Amino acid sequence: xxxxxxxxxxxxxxxxxxxxxxxxxxxxxxxxxxxxxxxxxxxxxxxxxxxxxxxxxxxxxxxxxxxxxxxxxxxxxxxxxxxxxxxxxxxxxxxxxxxxxxxxxxxxxxxxxxxxxxxxxxxxxxxxxxxxxxxxxxxxxxxxxxxxxxxxxxxxxxxxxxxxxxxxxxxxxxxxxxxxxxxxxxxxxxxxxxxxxxxxxxxxxxxxxxxxxxxxxxxxxxxxxxxxxxxxxxxxxxxxxxxxxxxxxxxxx
Amino acid sequence: xxxxxxxxxxxxxxxxxxxxxxxxxxxxxxxxxxxxxxxxxxxxxxxxxxxxxxxxxxxxxxxxxxxxxxxxxxxxxxxxxxxxxxxxxxxxxxxxxxxxxxxxxxxxxxxxxxxxxxxxxxxxxxxxxxxxxxxxxxxxxxxxxxxxxxxxxxxxxxxxxxxxxxxxxxxxxxxxxxxxxxxxxxxxxxxxxxxxxxxxxxxxxxxxxxxxxxxxxxxxxxxxxxxxxxxxxxxxxxxxxxxxxxxxxxxxxxxxxxxxxxxxxxxxxxxxxxxxxxxxxxxxxxxxxxxxxxxxxxxxxxxxxxxxxxxxxxxxxxxxxxxxxxxxxxxxxxxxxxxxxxxxxxxxxxxxxxxxxxxxxxxxxxxxxxxxxxxxxxxxxxxxxxxxxxxxxxxxxxxxxxxxx
Numbered sequence: 001x002x003x004x005x006x007x008x009x010x011x012x013x014x015x016x017x018x019x020x021x022x023x024x025x026x027x028x029x030x031x032x033x034x035x036x037x038x039x040x041x042x043x044x045x046x047x048x049x050x051x052x053x054x055x056x057x058x059x060x061x062x063x064x065x066x067x068x069x070x071x072x073x074x075x076x077x078x079x080x081x082x083x084x085x086x087x088x089x090x091x092x093x094x095x096x097x098x099x100x101x102x103x104x105x106x107x108x109x110x111x112x113x114x115x116x117x118x119x120x121x122x123x124x125x126x127x128x129x130x131x132x133x134x135x136x137x138x139x140x141x142x143x144x145x146x147x148x149x150x151x152x153x154x155x156x157x158x159x160x161x162x163x164x165x166x167x168x169x170x171x172x173x174x175x176x177x178x179x180x181x182x183x184x185x186x187x188x189x190x191x192x193x194x195x196x197x198x199x200x201x202x203x204x205x206x207x208x209x210x211x212x213x214x215x216x217x218x219x220x221x222x223x224x225x226x227x228x229x230x231x232x233x234x235x236x237x238x239x240x241x242x243x244x245x246x247x248x249x250x251x252x253x
Numbered sequence: 254x255x256x257x258x259x260x261x262x263x264x265x266x267x268x269x270x271x272x273x274x275x276x277x278x279x280x281x282x283x284x285x286x287x288x289x290x291x292x293x294x295x296x297x298x299x300x301x302x303x304x305x306x307x308x309x310x311x312x313x314x315x316x317x318x319x320x321x322x323x324x325x326x327x328x329x330x331x332x333x334x335x336x337x338x339x340x341x342x343x344x345x346x347x348x349x350x351x352x353x354x355x356x357x358x359x360x361x362x363x364x365x366x367x368x369x370x371x372x373x374x375x376x377x378x379x380x381x382x383x384x385x386x387x388x389x390x391x392x393x394x395x396x397x398x399x400x401x402x403x404x405x406x407x408x409x410x411x412x413x414x415x416x417x418x419x420x421x422x423x424x425x426x427x428x429x430x431x432x433x434x435x436x437x438x439x440x441x442x443x444x445x446x447x448x449x450x451x452x453x454x455x456x457x458x459x460x461x462x463x464x465x466x467x468x469x470x471x472x473x474x475x476x477x478x479x480x481x482x483x484x485x486x487x488x489x490x491x492x493x494x495x496x497x498x499x500x501x502x503x504x505x506x507x508x509x510x511x512x513x514x515x516x517x518x519x520x521x522x523x524x525x526x527x528x529x530x531x532x533x534x535x536x537x538x539x540x541x542x543x544x545x546x547x548x549x550x551x552x553x554x555x556x557x558x559x560x561x562x563x564x565x566x567x568x569x570x571x572x573x574x575x576x577x578x579x580x581x582x583x584x585x586x587x588x589x590x591x592x593x594x595x596x597x598x599x600x601x602x603x604x605x606x607x608x609x610x611x612x613x614x615x616x617x618x619x620x621x622x623x624x625x626x627x628x629x630x631x632x633x634x635x636x637x638x639x640x641x642x643x644x645x646x647x648x649x650x651x652x653x654x655x656x657x658x
Contacts, residue, residue, distance in 0.1 A: 057623055080289050080657040089315035095334050095464065102420045108506040110513030112539040120594045120620065147380040167541060190541050226594055239508050243378075248459075249387065249432050 025140035027153050031180040032173070033135050037068035043235040049106060049121045052225045053209075056202035058235070059119055064241055071246040072128065075102040082119065088251045092133060093126055094165065099251045106248055115167045122219040122228040123199060126167060136172065147204070148184055158195075169193040179212045181205055196222050209237040268533055275282070290315040290330065293655045301346065301647035307648040308368060309337040319380075328635045329377035336368040344572050347638035347646045352565055358481075359470040363484050363491070366572060387567040395442065397457075397470060398533075400519050402575055402585045402603075403551040406502035406532035407521035408453070408474045409444075414585070414603055415632055426453075435462040446476075451475050451495075466505030476523075481569035487544075491569075497524040513537040523553075529555040531577070542590075548584040555628040556581040560608035560640050579643050582606035595620040596629040603642060610636020610643060624657040 014214050023031075034221035047059045060078040065071065071183050072089040075081040084101035096109040114126035125131075134140070146155050158171040170188040175181065189195040202214035217230045244250060293312040300304060316330040344364045345353045353361070378391030398404030402417045410421040426444040433439060437460040444453035453474040460467055476498040483492040502519035535549035548616045557563055557579045567579040584606060589599035597618040604611045612634050618626040631650040636643040 049594055055595065055619065057595070080291075081599070081624050081626065083289065103396055103418070104395040107516075108399070108513075110508040110511070110537070112511060112537075114515065115539050115541060115543070117543065117591070117594075120591070161597070225593070244432070245437065247432065247435055249430065249438065 004044045017065065023142070023154070024104050024218075025156050027132050028142060028156055028175055028180065029138075029140040029173075029240070032175055032182050034131060035180050035212065036182075038059075040070055040233065040241045041065045041235065041237050042241070044055055044233040044241045046231045047119070047121055047123070047228060048231075049119075049228045051227060057120065059121075059150065064131040064245060066241050066246060067245065069132070071243075073246055073250065074128070076119075086251050087118075087125070088246060088248070089125065089128070090246060092136075093128070096125060097248060097251060106251060111165055114165075115242055122221040122224075122226055123230070123239075124167070124241075127200075134158060134171075136176075137161055137166040145177075146174065149201075151183065152177045152184070170196070176205075179205070181212050182216065196220060208235055211237050285319055287318040288315065289318075289658060291499065291655050291657045295371070295651060295653040297651045299647045299649035306342075306647075306649075307338045307433045308340065308342075310368070311335045324382040326380045326382075327378075328380070330375050331343055332375055335370045340368040342366045342368075345571065348565075348568055349643070349645065350599045351639060352563065352568060356565065360399075360484055364481075366526075378423075386429055389426075389428045389430075391543050393423060393428065394421060394426070395424050395426065395428075395444075395455075396421070397504075398502075399466075399515035399535075399550075400517050400533040400549060401515075401535055401547065401587075402549055403531075403533045403583075404485070405517045405533055405555075405577075406470045406472075406500065406504055407549075408472050408476075408498065410446060410578055415612075415630065424656070429563070446475065462632040465505050467503065468506040470500070470504065470519075470592075471500040472498075472502075474500075475496055478570055479566075479573070481566050482564075496526060498522070511538070529553070531555070544588065544590045547587045547591075551578065551583045551585070553578055556583075556607065558607060560610075563639070563641075578641075580605040580607035583641075591614075605636070608636065608640040610634070610640035612636075612642035626655045628653040628658075 042064050044060065044062050047061070049057045058079065059076060059082060061074050061076045063072065063074045064115045070090070070092055072093070073086065075086040076084065086099040088097045089095070093114050095113055096113055096192045098105070098107050098109060099105075116124070117123055118128060121140045136162055141157045141159070142159055143155040146153055153174040153176055155173060156173040158173060160166055160169050168187045169190055170193040172186040173182045174184040176183055181202070182204070185200040186196055187198040187200070198219055200217060200219050202217045204215040205212050206215055207213070208246055213232065213235055218227055219230075220227045257299045291314050293314070294310070295310045295498060311369045312332065312334045314330055314332050317328065319327045343361075344360055344366055345356070373391070376392055376394060378393045379387040395409040397407040397409065402412060403416055404410070404412070409424050412421070424444055426442050428440065428442040429490050429575045431439045437458070440455070440457040440459070442455040445472050446452045452587055453472065455470070455472045457468055457470045475495050477493060477495050479491040479493055481491050485492045493560070499522040500519050501522075503518060504515075506515040508514065514532045514536050516532070519530065520528050521531070523529070531551070531553040533549060533551045535547065537545065537547035539545045555566060555576060556578045563579050570576045582605070584604045585601060586604070587599060587601040589597055592598050600618045601614045601616070602611060612632060615631045617629040621627050623625065629650065629652050634642045634644050634646050638645045
């Protein structure tokens with residue numbers, strides 16, 4: 001009996017190791033994508049922008065996501081200057097509408113607006129709501145495994161597909177082996193795959209509603225020498241959301 | 254003695270109760286009503302004929318919002334504005350001699366644009382969000398069209414070409430928005446005047462196809478313009494020429510070849526004067542290095558095709574906000590680049606294709622802190638005398654600080 005149990009454990013261990021070693025870049029990025037794109041989510045986040053001179057700006061916003069990140073709605077709660085401003089992103093941020101409460105005006109933005117900094121932060125709109133972009137817009141290749149932030153990681157190189165709309169030419173991603181969470185992502189410039197533009201570091205990973213979640217994310221801009229941190233104040237997954245939330249009518253509420 | 258002390262104590266308790274009770278009520282009210290707003294102080298200067306003219310203003314806007322229940326919300330804002338410095342501007346000082354020479358000397362004092370202190374309730378409305386439609390009743394923003402500077406389909410507002418994103422006053426109206434599926438909305442609006450006939454009515458169908466939003470608009474409104482060559486001494490104002498205007502328009506906004514694009518077209522059927530068309534086409538783009546560029550072309554057949562045709566009515570109607578332009582064809586171009594995370598530098602140029610005049614407006618926006626914004630606008634007119642943006646109108650600038658609370 002002991003022999004059977006031992007053999008069984010050994011087989012399980014070997015299978016796990018073999019699976020891990022056999023996973024190619026596309027398989028790993030699919031797991032990452034599944035992990036990040038939960039069917040629905042609702043969260044409150046605090047975003048702090050820090051400039052080179054140490055000045056800070058803080059924004060608090062509530063966001064909702066549906067269809068595994070295909071639809072996103074962001075509404076600002078703080079500061080007073082931005083209160084009530086809202087952004088609706090559909091089709092993985094290919095369609096963006098912004099609402100300005102003081103003028104009650106909704107403005108449709110074209111795809112190029114995805115590159116714009118969100119409220120002057122180091123996150124672009126594209127960074128906030130690109131959904132399946134890791135799979136749809138990039139070809140993923142597994143590089144040699146590395147240790148990153150004291151964690152064993154798969155290292156992936158994502159190269160933009162020729163007709164993709166993403167504004168990064170290449171990404172390097174460190175994905176933890178234990179839960180397939182991308183803890184570090186390096187972003188390279190659109191026109192120069194050798195120029196490192198930004199680095200995202202995700203930390204304080206907690207399991208919420210059974211889903212690993214980074215409670216803190218810091219985007220560092222290598223060109224401007226600025227950084228923006230995003231702290232998760234509250235998050236819920238697989239909540240019941242009405243599809244009508246992701247319309248212009250809801251944007252104005 | 255004890256009775257006197259008790260009486261003093263009771264009196265103190267009563268006073269404390271009276272003081273605390275309203276404070277408590279205010280606290281409860283504040284829980285239900287979100288109160289916020291801003292204070293804005295602004296300095297505007299213009300160099301004109303060897304003189305430097307200055308107008309200073311202070312504005313306090315207090316907003317209130319309350320979700321009375323799940324489907325009913327109330328909003329309102331109160332505005333208090335004071336003006337100081339040169340609060341009486343004679344528009345004739347900015348117009349070419351050719352235009353003002355026909356105006357009798359005794360009438361010249363009537364062309365005054367006054368900046369009087371104001372306090373008013375704005376955007377005070379209640380919104381009922383029913384399952385199948387929204388109903389908004391009260392003073393509200395009516396924002397029509399996709400254009401950035403010019404909106405041919407908007408009969409309710411005229412933007413300031415030098416400051417097109419500044420908030421517009423609300424309009425008293427009842428409005429129904431009926432969503433049809435995810436992509437379509439049917440809206441109807443009624444803005445009452447002294448009779449049903451004189452009231453403004455609007456119907457709009459808005460939808461989405463592929464990467465484009467589009468809308469069809471029909472509006473009927475009395476256009477209250479004036480004849481600025483005739484002064485009505487009995488009413489002590491220029492002669493009013495109210496006229497029914499019916500507008501049929503179409504708008505779109507979307508993306509083409511990677512560029513943001515938008516367009517509006519409006520056909521205006523006038524009851525007495527000539528019908529006219531207006532159209533705007535615009536495009537924008539953001540480069541990888543964060544520079545944003547935009548251009549908009551505006552064509553309006555009510556505008557004159559030659560600057561020699563501009564008359565006192567054209568100028569006055571433009572200044573009084575009765576018509577959007579005096580030129581038939583204009584181009585607006587804008588470029589903006591973030592100098593730092595908190596400082597945006599931009600320049601807009603407004604070029605009249607009709608009279609080849611140009612105004613340049615460099616702008617600087619600085620986010621000083623989370624709730625403090627500083628803005629500087631400069632305005633340089635480079636056109637020849639008599640043109641829409643002539644040097645003789647003077648050049649100047651504006652400094653604005655806005656503190657949100």
